[in-house]
Amino acid sequence: MLExxxxxxxxxxxxxxxxxxxxxxxxxxxxxxxxxxxxxxxGLGLLSGAPPLISLIGAILGTAYTISTIVGAxxxxxxxxxxxxxxxxxxxxxQIAKLAMELxxxxxxxxxxxxxxxxxxxxxxxxx
Amino acid sequence: MVMIPAYxxxxxxxxxxxxTLALYPDFKVVVIDDGSEDRTAKRAEEAGADVVSLPFHxxxxxxxxxxxxxxxxxxxxxxxxxxxDGQHKPDEIPKMLGPLTDNAADITxxxxxxxxxxxxxxxxxxxxxVFSSTIVSMFPNIGVTDVTSGMRAWNRRAIEILLSEYMDRxxxxxxxxxxxxxxxxSRKGLCLTEVPIKTLDRERGESKSxxxxxxxxxxxxxxxxxxxxxxxxx
Numbered sequence: 001m002l003e004x005x006x007x008x009x010x011x012x013x014x015x016x017x018x019x020x021x022x023x024x025x026x027x028x029x030x031x032x033x034x035x036x037x038x039x040x041x042x043g044l045g046l047l048s049g050a051p052p053l054i055s056l057i058g059a060i061l062g063t064a065y066t067i068s069t070i071v072g073a074x075x076x077x078x079x080x081x082x083x084x085x086x087x088x089x090x091x092x093x094x095q096i097a098k099l100a101m102e103l104x105x106x107x108x109x110x111x112x113x114x115x116x117x118x119x120x121x122x123x124x125x126x127x128x
Numbered sequence: 129m130v131m132i133p134a135y136x137x138x139x140x141x142x143x144x145x146x147x148t149l150a151l152y153p154d155f156k157v158v159v160i161d162d163g164s165e166d167r168t169a170k171r172a173e174e175a176g177a178d179v180v181s182l183p184f185h186x187x188x189x190x191x192x193x194x195x196x197x198x199x200x201x202x203x204x205x206x207x208x209x210x211x212x213d214g215q216h217k218p219d220e221i222p223k224m225l226g227p228l229t230d231n232a233a234d235i236t237x238x239x240x241x242x243x244x245x246x247x248x249x250x251x252x253x254x255x256x257x258v259f260s261s262t263i264v265s266m267f268p269n270i271g272v273t274d275v276t277s278g279m280r281a282w283n284r285r286a287i288e289i290l291l292s293e294y295m296d297r298x299x300x301x302x303x304x305x306x307x308x309x310x311x312x313x314s315r316k317g318l319c320l321t322e323v324p325i326k327t328l329d330r331e332r333g334e335s336k337s338x339x340x341x342x343x344x345x346x347x348x349x350x351x352x353x354x355x356x357x358x359x360x361x362x
Contacts, residue, residue, distance in 0.1 A: 090301070091298075094298055094301065095298075097190045097299055098295075098298075098299055100182050100183050100184065100186055100190070101190055101193060101194045101197060102197070103183060104180050104181055104182045104183065105194060105197045105198055105201065107181075108178070108180045112178075
């Protein structure tokens with residue numbers, strides 16, 4: 001008979017994988033995001049379906065209880081995800097800054113080449 | 129071309145632009161408005177500068193790199209950067225341009241620490257300056273006393289080389305910009321020289337270069353800049 005936590009873990013893992021596939025099919029997720037969530041779903045399923053793996057992680061982390069292992073491993077996992085996302089945000093910020101830079105220079109060049117178009121005046125509609 | 133990056137400097141930018149144009153009416157003065165929330169752009173325009181407005185606040189280093197892009201696109205031979213807060217004296221611009229027009233250097237750094245009457249900051253700031261200048265000076269072709277100085281001048285060769293580096297490898301973030309740029313210049317074989325300058329106290333407000341968060345991150349970013357440079361281009 002399977003333990004309840006195994007059933008819940010495998011169930012949640014299946015939901016994540018199916019939702020991930022659904023989002024990919026609807027093109028609502030990036031390729032990178034798909035792989036990321038697929039790995040999370042698969043990892044969760046593996047850990048839930050194979051309790052000895054949790055014992056092994058517990059031995060590595062030096063925890064005595066299963067719950068401590070799960071909390072500790074989860075904390076480390078989310079910490080690494082946080083660092084990775086922070087790094088991605090930093091890179092994206094620089095890319096956005098590069099676009100902002102090019103946009104402002106293009107606007108400036110445009111203003112210089114067409115000084116009369118620098119400040120377009122909005123025509124008021126005359127009442128009929 | 130003289131570039132003046134500015135962020136919320138409505139109180140001083142007009143005066144800086146006017147004094148620069150009064151001394152050098154033939155120079156193009158371009159204020160890079162870094163997404164200011166006050167009337168910085170309007171004050172600069174009223175004073176006679178060209179204004180390039182970034183759509184939102186991107187940081188001082190992005191404003192400087194925008195200046196490079198403008199100088200390169202418009203084919204200016206020399207580019208000088210001064211601060212919008214009135215700390216840099218426009219009458220020192222010829223001193224900055226001297227080594228460039230003599231073909232003695234590609235980049236001039238205005239050093240606040242060569243002259244006998246130096247400007248001294250806080251202990252932390254001084255420590256950071258001495259530490260970073262010493263480490264940077266260990267790289268070939270670099271001998272600088274004030275690697276964090278923001279009063280600089282470049283010739284066209286330097287602008288083109290630095291700009292292509294930033295566009296290919298990515299822009300450099302704020303806090304260690306001058307240090308990273310000095311290292312890039314050394315790697316690219318650009319000749320860098322220093323001239324003594326004197327800076328004035330800020331007329332209004334506080335420096336926006338170093339927030340508390342940036343101060344905390346500074347050693348990490350500095351270390352990463354050195355590691356990245358030692359690793360070399362990817």
